[in-house]
Amino acid sequence: MSRTLDSLQPGDSGVVKALDCDPEAAHRLMEMGLLPGTPIKVVRYAPLGDPIEIMMRGYHLSLRKAEAAGILIEAAGE
Amino acid sequence: MAVELQTPPSSGVVPIPTGKSLRRVALAGNPNAGKTTLFNALTGMRQKVGNYPGVTVEKKEGRCTLTPGEEVLLLDLPGTYSLSPKSPDEEVARDVLLGLREDTPPPDAVVIVLDASNLERNLYLATQILELGIPSIIALNMNDVAENSGKSVDAHELSLALGAPVVPLIAVKGEGVPQLKARLLAQLDTPQLPALELPETLEHARSTLADALSTPLSGKRSLEGARGVALRLLASEVQARTVGEIYGSNAAGTLAEMRADKHLAPLAVGASEAAARYAMLNPLVERVVQHHAGEASKSFTDRADAILTHKFWGLVIFGLITLLVFQAIFSWASYPMEFVNQAIALLGDGTRKVLPDGSLEDLLVDGVIAGVGSVIIFLPQILILFFFIGLLEDTGYMARAAFIMDRLMGKVGLHGRAFIPLMSSFACAIPGIMATRTISSRNDRMTTIMIAPLMACSARLPVYYLMIAAFIPNLRLWGFSFNLPVFGERYLGLTLPTVVIFSLYALGIIVAMAMAWVFKKTLFSGPQPALMLELPPYKIPGWRNVLVTMWDRGSQFLKRAGTVILAISIVLWFMLSYPKIDRAAVENVPTISPASGIRPGPGNAPPVLNEPSAEEAETDRENRLAAMQQENSFAGRIGHVLEPAIAPLGFNWKIGVGLIGAMAAREVFVATMGTVYAVGDADETSQSLKDQMKNDRWPDGTPVWTTLTAISLMVYFVIAMQCISTLAVVKRETNSWKWPLFMQVYLTALAWVAAFLVFQGGKLFGWG
Numbered sequence: 001m002s003r004t005l006d007s008l009q010p011g012d013s014g015v016v017k018a019l020d021c022d023p024e025a026a027h028r029l030m031e032m033g034l035l036p037g038t039p040i041k042v043v044r045y046a047p048l049g050d051p052i053e054i055m056m057r058g059y060h061l062s063l064r065k066a067e068a069a070g071i072l073i074e075a076a077g078e
Numbered sequence: 079m080a081v082e083l084q085t086p087p088s089s090g091v092v093p094i095p096t097g098k099s100l101r102r103v104a105l106a107g108n109p110n111a112g113k114t115t116l117f118n119a120l121t122g123m124r125q126k127v128g129n130y131p132g133v134t135v136e137k138k139e140g141r142c143t144l145t146p147g148e149e150v151l152l153l154d155l156p157g158t159y160s161l162s163p164k165s166p167d168e169e170v171a172r173d174v175l176l177g178l179r180e181d182t183p184p185p186d187a188v189v190i191v192l193d194a195s196n197l198e199r200n201l202y203l204a205t206q207i208l209e210l211g212i213p214s215i216i217a218l219n220m221n222d223v224a225e226n227s228g229k230s231v232d233a234h235e236l237s238l239a240l241g242a243p244v245v246p247l248i249a250v251k252g253e254g255v256p257q258l259k260a261r262l263l264a265q266l267d268t269p270q271l272p273a274l275e276l277p278e279t280l281e282h283a284r285s286t287l288a289d290a291l292s293t294p295l296s297g298k299r300s301l302e303g304a305r306g307v308a309l310r311l312l313a314s315e316v317q318a319r320t321v322g323e324i325y326g327s328n329a330a331g332t333l334a335e336m337r338a339d340k341h342l343a344p345l346a347v348g349a350s351e352a353a354a355r356y357a358m359l360n361p362l363v364e365r366v367v368q369h370h371a372g373e374a375s376k377s378f379t380d381r382a383d384a385i386l387t388h389k390f391w392g393l394v395i396f397g398l399i400t401l402l403v404f405q406a407i408f409s410w411a412s413y414p415m416e417f418v419n420q421a422i423a424l425l426g427d428g429t430r431k432v433l434p435d436g437s438l439e440d441l442l443v444d445g446v447i448a449g450v451g452s453v454i455i456f457l458p459q460i461l462i463l464f465f466f467i468g469l470l471e472d473t474g475y476m477a478r479a480a481f482i483m484d485r486l487m488g489k490v491g492l493h494g495r496a497f498i499p500l501m502s503s504f505a506c507a508i509p510g511i512m513a514t515r516t517i518s519s520r521n522d523r524m525t526t527i528m529i530a531p532l533m534a535c536s537a538r539l540p541v542y543y544l545m546i547a548a549f550i551p552n553l554r555l556w557g558f559s560f561n562l563p564v565f566g567e568r569y570l571g572l573t574l575p576t577v578v579i580f581s582l583y584a585l586g587i588i589v590a591m592a593m594a595w596v597f598k599k600t601l602f603s604g605p606q607p608a609l610m611l612e613l614p615p616y617k618i619p620g621w622r623n624v625l626v627t628m629w630d631r632g633s634q635f636l637k638r639a640g641t642v643i644l645a646i647s648i649v650l651w652f653m654l655s656y657p658k659i660d661r662a663a664v665e666n667v668p669t670i671s672p673a674s675g676i677r678p679g680p681g682n683a684p685p686v687l688n689e690p691s692a693e694e695a696e697t698d699r700e701n702r703l704a705a706m707q708q709e710n711s712f713a714g715r716i717g718h719v720l721e722p723a724i725a726p727l728g729f730n731w732k733i734g735v736g737l738i739g740a741m742a743a744r745e746v747f748v749a750t751m752g753t754v755y756a757v758g759d760a761d762e763t764s765q766s767l768k769d770q771m772k773n774d775r776w777p778d779g780t781p782v783w784t785t786l787t788a789i790s791l792m793v794y795f796v797i798a799m800q801c802i803s804t805l806a807v808v809k810r811e812t813n814s815w816k817w818p819l820f821m822q823v824y825l826t827a828l829a830w831v832a833a834f835l836v837f838q839g840g841k842l843f844g845w846g
Contacts, residue, residue, distance in 0.1 A: 023345045024164070025608045030352035031160040032610060033199050038356075044383075047393045048485040051609055058229075059196045060613040062481050064488070067608050 003075050005042075005068035006052065013041040014073040021070030029071075033057040040073070100151045102183065103142075103262065106171065106207055107191030108200050109157030110474075110614040112219040116191055116249040117154040118626045120259070125626075127634060131181050134813050135170045136515070144259045153185060159199075161206045162313050162348050164607070165518045175210060176310060178324055187266050188214045189258070191249075194224040194231045195615060198363045202355055205271060206310070208242055211295075211303015213266035216244040217258060222251075223615050227377045228370045235366045241270030250620040268300040274309070274358060280350050283336050284308045290332040294325045312336065313347045379474075379615040386478055396482050399475075400501055403466045407459050407505035408536060414458035422451035440655065441648075449647035452743060453640040456508055456803060457632055463502050463509035464631045467516075468624035470498075474616045476516075481611060490591045491598030491606060493517055496526045500590070503533035504583075508639075508807050512631060515811075521602040525594050527808060528602075528821055531799055532590035534583045537744040541795050542582060544748055544762040546575045548771060549788035578792075586796050589828070635807070642806035650742045650802075653712040654735075654750075659703075698756075705756035713738045714754075727794065727833040728787040730776065740800045747795075786845050790837040798829035 002017055016038045019026040033056055034040070040056040051062045063071075107113040117125075121140030128137045138154040155174060156167035163169040170179070177184035190207055192200040208214055218233055237244040245261055247254030276284060287308035288301075295304050311321060311333055318337070322330030336342045385391050426443045433439040470476040476498070484494030495517050503510030507530045514530075517523040557571010597603075708714050717734035724734055732754045739750030748762050755770040774782040799805070805818040812818075 022605070024605075027162070027345050027348045027352065028159075028164050028608065028610060030349060030356075031162065031202060033202070033356060035353055035356055044387060046481050046485065047387065047389045048482065050485040050488070051481065051611070053387070053481070053613060057196075057198045059199060062484075062609060062611045062613060064484070064609045067610075 002072045005071040005073050006065040008042045008073060008075065010042050010044045012075060013039065014075040015039050017072040017074050019071055021067065025067060032061060100149055101187065102151045102153060102185045103187045103189060104153045104155050104174065104185035105189050105191060106155045107157060108159055108193060108203060110612060111191045111193040111200060112249045113157060113191040114154060115620050115623050116217060116219065117152060118623055119249055119252055119255050121152055127630060129813055130170050133166050133170060135167050144263045148263060150262065158203060160203055161310055166520060167518055172310065175207060176307060178316065178320060185212060188212050189217050190214055191217045191219050194218050194221045195227050195229060197231060197367055198359055201359050205355065208240060208269040208271045209306030209309065211268050211300040211306055214242050214269050215258065215261055215266065216240060216242055218244050218246045219249050221246055222248050223617060227615065230368050230370065232366050232368065239362050239366060268303065273302065273305060274354055276354050277350055279341055280347060283312060283342055287312065287329065287332050287336065290329040291325055294329065309351065312342060313344055313351055315344055377615065382616055387481060392482060396479060404501060404504060406462050406466065407502060411458040411462050415455055418451060418455050422447060445648045445651040448651065449644045452647050453636065453643045456506065456635065459506045460509045460512065460635055461628050461632050463513065464628045465624060467498065467513055468627040469619050472617065472619035472623055474614045477611060477613050481613060484609060490594040492526060492594055493519060493522045496522060499526055500530060500533055503530040503535065506535050507531045507533065507804050511807050511811055519607045521604045525597045525602045527811065528597060529590040529593050531804055531825060532586045532593065532797065534586045534796065538795050540745045540748050540762040542579060542792055545788040545792050546578060548768040549783065549785045550575055550578055582792055582796050585793065589797060638810040639803065639806040642809065643803045646802045647742050654708060654739060656711055659707050659710045701756040704753050708735060708753050726838065727830065728790045728837040730782050732774065741802055744795065744800050786837060786840040790833045793836045794829045794833040797825055797832055799825035
């Protein structure tokens with residue numbers, strides 16, 4: 001089942017299904033390694049609730065919830 | 079540590095130009111990969127920092143001695159994640175590598191710095207660069223960090239896979255650097271990287287464009303390089319005309335044709351490239367990287383972040399660190415600043431003794447020496463701030479600070495990285511504005527610069543103290559008093575003066591946030607760039623790096639801003655001192671000041687005025703002459719001219735002169751008030767100054783200074799732009815006079831309106 005990245009909780013993992021956001025932003029996300037088929041894991045949310053820290057391809061990246069809302073994830077264990 | 083150089087079998091050689099001119103070597107890599115650490119290790123202090131013409135991107139060049147007699151010119155390119163740029167910094171990196179910048183010829187060789195602990199993403203940029211066909215060396219940095227995360231990279235395998243030599247390094251410790259230099263000395267071939275496999279349409283386009291490029295590029299790049307350049311041009315927004323200028327009309331025409339095809343729009347090309355590249359990189363990285371500890375083992379970074387970005391403790395620690403940095407700039411800096419003041423005063427006095435009285439002496443002491451002093455006084459705050467910034471950046475904590483603050487900053491359209499510059503501006507906007515370089519989005523950076531002066535800087539405090547001591551009653555609002563032995567009665571709680579100061583700070587912050595919102599919607603609007611903040615592993619800071627940053631920023635300030643500040647402060651001195659009155663011709667200077675005081679008469683006689691001593695009378699006469707001199711000066715005359723414009727704010731011409739003096743520095747307002755009220759050398763504690771101010775009258779007899787006037791003045795100071803040094807720094811950072819001018823105008827106008835509303839509003843309510 002597909003969910004958006006901003007709906008995942010710390011500790012959840014999954015695989016990227018699609019990037020449904022502004023093309024410029026999508027391009028940069030892909031260049032950073034966030035492509036359909038990439039496994040990711042949610043590490044934590046910032047103390048004030050935003051942004052989200054994820055782990056992928058061996059490094060940590062943080063995204064705003066607004067940006068994460070456009071990233072469709074196939075969550076693990078669903 | 080024994081380091082093996084890995085070099086693949088060579089072929090496809092492009093001769094490296096030899097001869098009189100120095101070889102130019104570019105340093106490229108991701109942000110946080112240690113590129114700058116390597117640059118510092120290779121060049122030491124032999125660095126030159128300037129600007130790329132036309133953009134506000136820093137150009138860092140340096141000389142590196144590979145071996146006695148053999149030097150190269152090193153160019154530290156801005157850190158970038160990809161050669162498809164999303165910011166002016168990244169655009170410059172791409173343009174230099176493609177030879178698209180007139181002012182910077184393409185490099186003869188490239189050193190690509192990789193973070194070994196993060197290989198896959200780092201290789202994205204690396205392979206893009208290797209495809210350009212420039213002789214390259216891979217500097218595999220941060221092997222120690224990789225080891226700590228349980229990974230190790232097989233440098234030999236990597237070199238075979240990439241078709242270029244790999245030099246393992248730990249730049250911050252200097253390990254591997256001699257080997258890198260040795261490798262740069264030896265013959266460098268073009269990379270033998272297998273071409274990226276692309277979807278058919280794109281592949282066809284790339285080959286066609288590469289053919290059109292092969293003639294202009296021949297001799298400079300290999301055939302493979304032409305394909306790499308072609309892909310970059312297809313994936314970018316570079317104008318066909320620019321391409322024509324560098325690569326000829328054939329290439330430009332071919333590119334323009336392809337652009338007409340919507341399947342070959344740059345973003346579509348970019349998306350295909352990203353998918354293809356990572357598809358190539360993933361198996362490559364699996365071959366080259368070995369994992370030791372299981373994935374489950376937590377690295378130091380993970381454990382540290384569990385606390386440092388914890389919902390509660392993370393905020394607490396962040397608050398403490400922020401407070402520490404602020405305290406350092408605010409109060410630790412005051413010791414060296416005091417030292418500078420004393421030194422300048424001594425120098426001034428010494429010069430007065432040596433030189434004959436006259437205009438030259440005045441120019442040197444009050445103009446030049448005082449002017450130089452007003453520049454150097456900022457150095458302690460700048461050095462301290464950049465010490466901390468260097469430390470926070472190098473350890474990796476800075477990214478966490480941006481991570482924590484982003485939500486708050488985002489509410490007014492700013493980036494989390496704007497927090498540290500704004501917070502520093504509470505001590506002084508100058509280092510704060512200089513620190514905005516870390517903000518990559520131009521719109522965000524400009525907005526942050528434009529609102530930084532609204533953060534109440536420490537120079538405003540003497541003005542606030544003077545106003546509060548003279549006109550705000552020391553009411554106790556809420557708290558309790560208690561009796562201490564020895565110290566007597568002490569009060570612990572809220573007083574009116576404290577509330578006033580706090581309100582002034584709050585006003586500044588509120589206006590800043592409001593203006594940020596306005597700017598982001600109007601002048602500096604644009605799509606909010608995505609955050610995409612990398613949180614790198616924590617590292618031990620490189621002390622050499624930190625010191626080089628401090629030195630670099632300090633000397634840049636002195637050279638660029640310092641000259642402007644000195645020039646303008648001499649002009650201001652001139653305006654306050656000339657034209658000179660003829661002292662000998664002045665006759666009617668009253669010698670008894672009404673505030674001399676009274677003493678009880680003998681016995682039961684009524685009180686009598688104190689007779690001033692001869693010395694007191696002389697000082698008094700000097701002060702009055704100084705006041706007359708100032709009124710007669712250009713500044714004094716301008717003060718009179720300004721009076722109608724500032725009277726609605728409750729200010730008279732004397733305050734006008736003070737505002738002019740405050741242009742040099744806000745705290746100068748107090749000293750100027752001292753002179754204009756004939757009190758001589760005054761500071762914010764001077765009782766006689768306060769008395770004289772209270773005695774000042776408008777022509778109709780009403781007092782000039784009331785509590786309302788004081789509040790109006792303080793509100794004016796919260797908002798108004800009164801610091802030529804800040805303007806000079808803004809000019810340096812934005813590379814134009816347009817923005818300092820705009821800043822001066824908008825803040826002065828805003829301040830006028832605010833003070834007007836306060837003063838007139840207050841009078842309406844009957845407080846006047």
